[in-house]
Amino acid sequence: xxxxxxxxxxxxxxxxxxxxxxxxxxxxxxxxxxxxxxxxxxxxxxxxxxxxxxxxxxxxxxxxxxxxxxxxxxxxxxxxxxxxxxxxxxxxxxxxxxxxxxxxxxxxxxxxxxxxxxxxxxxxxxxxxxxxxxxxxxxxxxxxxxxxxxxxxxxxxxxxxxxxxxxxxxxxxxxxxxxxxxxxxxxxxxxxxxxxxxxxxxxxxxxxxxxxxxxxxxxxxxxxxxxxxxxxxxxxxxxxxxxxxxxxxxxxxxxxxxxxxxxxxxxxxxxxxxxxxxxxxxxxxxxxxxxxxxxxxxxxxxxxxxxxxxxxxxxxxxxxxxxxxxxxxxxxxxxxxxxxxxxxxxxxxxxxxxxxxxxxxxxxxxxxxxxxxxxxxxxxxxxxxxxxxxxxxxxxxxxxxxxxxxxxxxxxx
Amino acid sequence: xxxxxxxxxxxxxxxxxxxxxxxxxxxxxxxxxxxxxxxxxxxxxxxxxxxxxxxxxxxxxxxxxxxxxxxxxxxxxxxxxxxxxxxxxxxxxxxxxxxxxxxxxxxxxxxxxxxxxxxxxxxxxxxxxxxxxxxxxxxxxxxxxxxxxxxxxxxxxxxxxxxxxxxxxxxxxxxxxxxxxxxxxxxxxxxxxxxxxxxxxxxxxxxxxxxxxxxxxxxxxxxxxxxxxxxxxxxxxxxxxxxxxxxxxxxxxxxxxxxxxxxxxxxxxxxxxxxxxxxxxxxxxxxxxxxxxxxxxxxxxxxxxxxxxxxxxxxxxxxxxxxxxxxxxxxxxxxxxxxxxxxxxxxxxxxxxxxxxxxxxxxxxxxxxxxxxxxxxxxxxxxxxxxxxxxxxxxxxxxxxxxxxxxxxxxxxxxxxxxxxxxxxxxxxxxxxxxxxxxxxxxxxxxxxxxxxxxxxxxxxxxxxxxxxxxxxxxxxxxxxxxxxxxxxxxxxxxxxxxxxxxxxxxxxxxxxxxxxxxxxxxxxxxxxxxxxxxxxxxxxxxxxxxxxxxxx
Numbered sequence: 001x002x003x004x005x006x007x008x009x010x011x012x013x014x015x016x017x018x019x020x021x022x023x024x025x026x027x028x029x030x031x032x033x034x035x036x037x038x039x040x041x042x043x044x045x046x047x048x049x050x051x052x053x054x055x056x057x058x059x060x061x062x063x064x065x066x067x068x069x070x071x072x073x074x075x076x077x078x079x080x081x082x083x084x085x086x087x088x089x090x091x092x093x094x095x096x097x098x099x100x101x102x103x104x105x106x107x108x109x110x111x112x113x114x115x116x117x118x119x120x121x122x123x124x125x126x127x128x129x130x131x132x133x134x135x136x137x138x139x140x141x142x143x144x145x146x147x148x149x150x151x152x153x154x155x156x157x158x159x160x161x162x163x164x165x166x167x168x169x170x171x172x173x174x175x176x177x178x179x180x181x182x183x184x185x186x187x188x189x190x191x192x193x194x195x196x197x198x199x200x201x202x203x204x205x206x207x208x209x210x211x212x213x214x215x216x217x218x219x220x221x222x223x224x225x226x227x228x229x230x231x232x233x234x235x236x237x238x239x240x241x242x243x244x245x246x247x248x249x250x251x252x253x254x255x256x257x258x259x260x261x262x263x264x265x266x267x268x269x270x271x272x273x274x275x276x277x278x279x280x281x282x283x284x285x286x287x288x289x290x291x292x293x294x295x296x297x298x299x300x301x302x303x304x305x306x307x308x309x310x311x312x313x314x315x316x317x318x319x320x321x322x323x324x325x326x327x328x329x330x331x332x333x334x335x336x337x338x339x340x341x342x343x344x345x346x347x348x349x350x351x352x353x354x355x356x357x358x359x360x361x362x363x364x365x366x367x368x369x370x371x372x373x374x375x376x377x378x379x380x381x382x383x384x385x386x387x388x389x390x391x392x393x394x395x396x397x398x399x400x401x402x403x404x405x406x407x408x409x410x411x412x413x
Numbered sequence: 414x415x416x417x418x419x420x421x422x423x424x425x426x427x428x429x430x431x432x433x434x435x436x437x438x439x440x441x442x443x444x445x446x447x448x449x450x451x452x453x454x455x456x457x458x459x460x461x462x463x464x465x466x467x468x469x470x471x472x473x474x475x476x477x478x479x480x481x482x483x484x485x486x487x488x489x490x491x492x493x494x495x496x497x498x499x500x501x502x503x504x505x506x507x508x509x510x511x512x513x514x515x516x517x518x519x520x521x522x523x524x525x526x527x528x529x530x531x532x533x534x535x536x537x538x539x540x541x542x543x544x545x546x547x548x549x550x551x552x553x554x555x556x557x558x559x560x561x562x563x564x565x566x567x568x569x570x571x572x573x574x575x576x577x578x579x580x581x582x583x584x585x586x587x588x589x590x591x592x593x594x595x596x597x598x599x600x601x602x603x604x605x606x607x608x609x610x611x612x613x614x615x616x617x618x619x620x621x622x623x624x625x626x627x628x629x630x631x632x633x634x635x636x637x638x639x640x641x642x643x644x645x646x647x648x649x650x651x652x653x654x655x656x657x658x659x660x661x662x663x664x665x666x667x668x669x670x671x672x673x674x675x676x677x678x679x680x681x682x683x684x685x686x687x688x689x690x691x692x693x694x695x696x697x698x699x700x701x702x703x704x705x706x707x708x709x710x711x712x713x714x715x716x717x718x719x720x721x722x723x724x725x726x727x728x729x730x731x732x733x734x735x736x737x738x739x740x741x742x743x744x745x746x747x748x749x750x751x752x753x754x755x756x757x758x759x760x761x762x763x764x765x766x767x768x769x770x771x772x773x774x775x776x777x778x779x780x781x782x783x784x785x786x787x788x789x790x791x792x793x794x795x796x797x798x799x800x801x802x803x804x805x806x807x808x809x810x811x812x813x814x815x816x817x818x819x820x821x822x823x824x825x826x827x828x829x830x831x832x833x834x835x836x837x838x839x840x841x842x843x844x845x846x847x848x849x850x851x852x853x854x855x856x857x858x859x860x861x862x863x864x865x866x867x868x869x870x871x872x873x874x875x876x877x878x879x880x881x882x883x884x885x886x887x888x889x890x891x892x893x894x895x896x897x898x899x900x901x902x903x904x905x906x907x908x909x910x911x912x913x914x915x916x917x918x919x920x921x922x923x924x925x926x927x928x929x930x931x932x933x934x935x936x937x938x939x940x941x942x943x944x945x946x947x948x949x950x951x952x953x954x955x956x957x958x959x960x961x962x963x964x965x966x
Contacts, residue, residue: 159955
């Protein structure tokens, strides 16, 4: 029989954090995840809160207590955010920066805007926009998400306090439609002396630049080695400009988190979906995991649902309405689907807030406000009440609620 | 500024472009003006059906005969715009045997090849037909890319000395001594338009009003009454081709009775509702639901399939005022030539109203004959024989994959889109990565489109199909905008990006459930969270940099 103290459903940032914090409380923890984690699609930046009511925040913690009732941060409180970040810093300490201050950092995007974030990979650190050192951005003709000269001009138009130029180079060796993992691989292994070839191509453009930004492809397994080698030959600091899917910083984060989970004794199972459950007396008894053609019961004392939001398919929808597919939890939403969106592409879309509504113990509540199951908590993107994209709060919500849910679950088990 | 032309054609849809080409080939000095992009109006908002005529074979046999005749010609002269899909009229149990027989007899009476298929034979053609479809009639319907076709006509007009102006709305018609003598147009920012902001007065020996649903407005400028009755219809786009054949329902006129395979998608249509204003009308949820629910009866998997967006078009319906049909579906699809000298005592202008996309060339021929009669030009029409640019030598559609270093589907589809222009566009020394993964559009194609599109990324989109797939531009809008730089500055590229992203969102809003809502949430995350385009300091104002983390010392 498959049995654990705590069963975590979902392998993204919230699920991993929940499993890790439950394991650290001494619980026997199992994590089941259906598909490849959405972490590999995220930029790898850890946003806590960048905007409130449209205002850019230098200090996210000054505003955490002002969020409306039902926002995930309001549910768990600022302390849970601190705890979540502390856990993250402890696990990712060598790979991330930003813990030296409560202030947000402003990180250049591939489009040439800047975005506020609380923690950033060390590979990104020399690129911060509040630094005044002269910057050169380098794009590759074949990596189409990053047009360095355009991004540089955009940063200038944003009024950054440093000189910035952009140049487009040809990346040696690879075919026009090579995947970004291929770029990372050849840099990792320094195939055919690729690093020096690259440096030679860029050097004529360096000028007085003290830092040089690349698309985030500087190695999968050995990013520090790649960055150090390029930096040494160029005589400048080298950094990455993070981007959207697929994302090497996201993959590196995923690898480190899962290594930490294994080290903490968490049993990890990926590739099989949770499709059903049995309950009695207001408690989940077991869930059913679909393995090839059979439904296998997984028993646990406590359950954490961290399956993500609309993007990760933890929330689904049809013309008839919006659903949480595993436990059929209540998702508050307007009946008419034409009330799910605004006409402006960047409007205040109701769909962006779709998710389960929870009590202050993160237990999902039904349409009448009653707790659905005593031993089920929800964490991360599956929670409603926050437009994480507009707020720049997605990772922070996952860390805070994942840590909180995992700890409570372990304590209750 | 002022200019002089023999014929001024107003309207850059299929009819206007067809007339411009026809007249230019006859050696007539012609200028075409269009308020937006080519196909800005009805032409750009049709479902892409190349009629076999089967659709009109019972109700309007004159139209049906014209359709099959033009269908054959277009497959010949516009091969790179047409996909010969074939079409089925399928009979559900509740559709009458009597009508099925009428349809078959009608097709045969109109010289439309038609063949009755048993249920089993029909499913061999289209495996996803509903199990209770009893039988079907096969006809030579096809799919056509209206934009490609219009562009080819405009290009041909130019090659024969014509002048084509887009982004040039007419601000006034010039009426002197009781005669139309030309028009004033305003040059707006757009491709190849260095005169933005200027007003140009174009004097013409004759003016042709080919503005479709907008014809009444142009008539108002000259003080004549043209009662076009605009009728809106929804088209809902699926993310893949559930069918490879046009599927029509075999019953008398009705809403929601056709599925057209188009490139990588299927288009479901449509509704028919009279509206007052061809530009402002409600786009309603019931229309989207109706086409999906009704067409699911023909092809059940449509009910579960992913819808990526919906758009609406307005038909420029016209009937002589004395007919007075109450229901827009009763109004004839035939076209009318209004000679304003005869009709209103106002010489110098002819309007063309009504009609169908499939017969655009025939309409153009008829108008051109009329105009040539007025001008005393004797040259005859050659548009039915001479292939359009891009279709001259279609044998280039061979295997380009190795040649261009592209993976197979990308190469094949690029060549299909470009026709005989493929060599010119794709043979580049620079790396040619894919910019739009959903539709397999490479940088070379986008760069080629940009030479005709100025800073208008929507014009690039309709030339290449970039941003028209599953992600609705979520992944590629930014890349397309980057191609504007450094020829254009950052702010221009950003504005064009915002316009394209908003345009994509406009249609996608009507498909926000299931997979597409997940996609919309992903796009929102990418553009707002990862790229921070909603809080971009270049727009929102420069932050106090010192208040933020400057990095660890």
